[in-house]
Amino acid sequence: MLLNSIIISFVIILIIYKFLLYPKLRLIQIKRKYGDKIKVIHHYGPGLLVEYKKSYTQNKDSLSFLRQMAYQNGKSIQAYAFNIGTNVGYSFVDPELIKQVHQNHDAFQKIDVSQAIAYLFSNSLLFATGKSWQKQRQFLGKSFHYDEIKNYFPSIKDICLKVSDRISEELIQNPNKEIKVVKTCEQITSEVVFRAFFGATSENIFISTENGSTKIPISQELVSVIMDSFRILQQSKLIQLKSQLLKRKTFNIFPLKEEKKLLNRLITLKQACKNIVLKRKEELVSDPSLYKKNFIDLYLKEIIQNSNNEITIEEIVDNFCALFFAGTDTTGNMTGAALYFLSLNPKIQQEAREEVMQIIKQKANSSDLKDIYNYLSFEDLTKLDLINSILKESLRLLPPASGVLPRISNRDIKIGQFEVKKGDLVNTHFIYHQSNPEVYENQDQFNPYRWMKGKEQNNAFNFTPFSLGPRNCIGQHLAMIEGKCILINFLINFDIMPIPQKQVQYEMKVIYGLQPDDLVYFRKRNN
Numbered sequence: 001m002l003l004n005s006i007i008i009s010f011v012i013i014l015i016i017y018k019f020l021l022y023p024k025l026r027l028i029q030i031k032r033k034y035g036d037k038i039k040v041i042h043h044y045g046p047g048l049l050v051e052y053k054k055s056y057t058q059n060k061d062s063l064s065f066l067r068q069m070a071y072q073n074g075k076s077i078q079a080y081a082f083n084i085g086t087n088v089g090y091s092f093v094d095p096e097l098i099k100q101v102h103q104n105h106d107a108f109q110k111i112d113v114s115q116a117i118a119y120l121f122s123n124s125l126l127f128a129t130g131k132s133w134q135k136q137r138q139f140l141g142k143s144f145h146y147d148e149i150k151n152y153f154p155s156i157k158d159i160c161l162k163v164s165d166r167i168s169e170e171l172i173q174n175p176n177k178e179i180k181v182v183k184t185c186e187q188i189t190s191e192v193v194f195r196a197f198f199g200a201t202s203e204n205i206f207i208s209t210e211n212g213s214t215k216i217p218i219s220q221e222l223v224s225v226i227m228d229s230f231r232i233l234q235q236s237k238l239i240q241l242k243s244q245l246l247k248r249k250t251f252n253i254f255p256l257k258e259e260k261k262l263l264n265r266l267i268t269l270k271q272a273c274k275n276i277v278l279k280r281k282e283e284l285v286s287d288p289s290l291y292k293k294n295f296i297d298l299y300l301k302e303i304i305q306n307s308n309n310e311i312t313i314e315e316i317v318d319n320f321c322a323l324f325f326a327g328t329d330t331t332g333n334m335t336g337a338a339l340y341f342l343s344l345n346p347k348i349q350q351e352a353r354e355e356v357m358q359i360i361k362q363k364a365n366s367s368d369l370k371d372i373y374n375y376l377s378f379e380d381l382t383k384l385d386l387i388n389s390i391l392k393e394s395l396r397l398l399p400p401a402s403g404v405l406p407r408i409s410n411r412d413i414k415i416g417q418f419e420v421k422k423g424d425l426v427n428t429h430f431i432y433h434q435s436n437p438e439v440y441e442n443q444d445q446f447n448p449y450r451w452m453k454g455k456e457q458n459n460a461f462n463f464t465p466f467s468l469g470p471r472n473c474i475g476q477h478l479a480m481i482e483g484k485c486i487l488i489n490f491l492i493n494f495d496i497m498p499i500p501q502k503q504v505q506y507e508m509k510v511i512y513g514l515q516p517d518d519l520v521y522f523r524k525r526n527n
């Protein structure tokens, strides 16, 4: 009995120390050591997550605390320190220190931001480390070369056209339909990744839902299960605590009802993806002439023809999930935000439309809008300076990845003068300099002209929406090409207008983006 009381008291003291005292004391120590070079954000328990919530409630922008920090401190601070649960972390904002973090990427391991992410992506490029990462990056890198992406261009154009045709039909029924800008773009970007990976349209590949009564597209279930994993984590303190303490074992040790349900969905989803890969493998073994230029066939060719037995079916499936996750919402949010900003700036919108028309109309001898769009060539994309600058300006103001995924340090390491300890969290927050008035004049204004005619900022590390260094975004060319195709298609077909009474907010969910999403009206254009 006495022993039990002692053990319980010990556990309580340990929890209080780990969750409450240790983070507070470390942050006091950090502030004392680095003074004005660092800001400290401390909240007991969820720590930095409380700051996100507070900023959202007070200023309708989850990251307003960072924008304000940049406004007040400019280039004078190099990092901010924070706590989350039992961990203390550094978020670097100084370009030189950001560079150091990314050059030393081996010193940091991405953490599991949710159980679904860990379950779905652990064998993928996104989470691989060391030699495995190098091999995967080399293998996948070839397919993301600018020249290789040219192969996907016809398919991207075709997907954009289908979506704009659908919207045109809907507008006939309801001309005042409110358009969900990000969702609409995501319908395109998800289909692009799906087709690039599987060579088939996602519309025909279904999965049974929990009770088995209905079937939904696999791509929809992938998005939904990831969102649900974040939702249950945000809603349940118990699940948060379990995840902190048990990490990846949380699903196996005393799983709660919500966790069991989520795990079952994840297992079903992965099995369905695995079945597609195995079926395709059988087809290619029996008839090698079926090989196409898509990711699944490239992987299987490597296994079947080049006898590369290091590539596993799990790696292929995890990479599908990771590319889908990394490529869909991000690109959808970038382009959706650009459409929203264009709705607020009709003069820039008209100029962008004229830029597009000038380049394509020279070739098209038709006034039919569909014909005009069909004449768009891959080479034209590099000539559209304003379109390119509109996307860059959207990425500056509202970067879908406001920083890199949080990492944990696997050894003691010095970044600049800051001594990062093994086990500390580390990330780099691009949004700080992207909204810093010392770097960008009128930092809150949507001004794509600041990027035109190659006008870049003198320090490339001030604008890094795709991150930088060896682990930068592998899909950045694809993302920009998709974004341009979507903008061009919509500018040709529609006038984009704001819905005056809508109050827009910037929310940090899995991605940093617009909330709500139904923000514009489209009016069909005739010429």
Ligand code: HEM
Pocket (backbone or CB within 6 Å): 125, 126, 127, 137, 193, 322, 323, 324, 326, 327, 328, 330, 331, 334, 399, 400, 401, 403, 404, 405, 406, 465, 466, 467, 470, 471, 472, 473, 474, 475, 476, 478, 479
């Ligand atoms: C506007 C769109 C996009 C943005 C803003 C974006 C941003 C980023 C950022 C910031 C990183 C670094 C993450 C980190 O290190 O924690 C990253 C990595 C990555 N991105 Fe993107 N991304 C976009 C589109 C895409 C697309 C279209 C794909 C592929 C279909 C893609 C695939 C990846 C992959 C696989 C990585 C991990 C690379 C590695 O670790 O070697 N991304 N992206």
